[in-house]
Amino acid sequence: MTVENEIEIMGQRLNEKINNMFGRSLHIREVDAGSCNACEVEVTALSNPIYDMERFGVHIVASPRHADMLLVTGPVTRNMELALLKTYNATPSPKLVAAMGSCACNGGIFGDTYASGGGVDKFIPVDVYIPGCPPRPQAVIFGLMVAMDKFEQKIRKTGVKA
Secondary structure: OOHHHHHHHHHHHHHHHHHHHHOOOEEEEEEEOOOOOHHHHHHHHOOOOOOOHHHHOEEEOOOHHHOOEEEEEOOOEOOOHHHHHHHHHHOOOOOEEEEEOHHHHHOOOOOEOOOEEOOHHHOOOOOEEEOOOOOOHHHHHHHHHHHHHHHHHHHHHHOOOO
């Protein structure tokens, strides 16, 4: 199976999950909490003609108030702690948080230092971890599929509609 076929199959499954869950597209606010920008390059690649995640119902939005999910990259630097917390609090509930990349998952090579507080889960609750340095776009799409399953569980538990 070629990469293009794999992406198409995964994307169609993701689109079905999103449509069943929301009846519209999934809105994601990407938050760079102090990364080296490698993960951001991969997120940008998701919007190029090869991956074109918008055709699968995934949109990057500019405001956390419009988001269903936060996609956080990088270790949380001391300078970004407050911004991350404010972004999390501005995102309407029920919300999902995905930690994308090794740094966001556990601090990566930066760890817990004078400048970095480590992984995202030390600051806000994380629902999905997408490992890699940086994760490939296919891994991000798979992580979004896992996130949709988690979101469905959240909705069942809380009774709040998406």
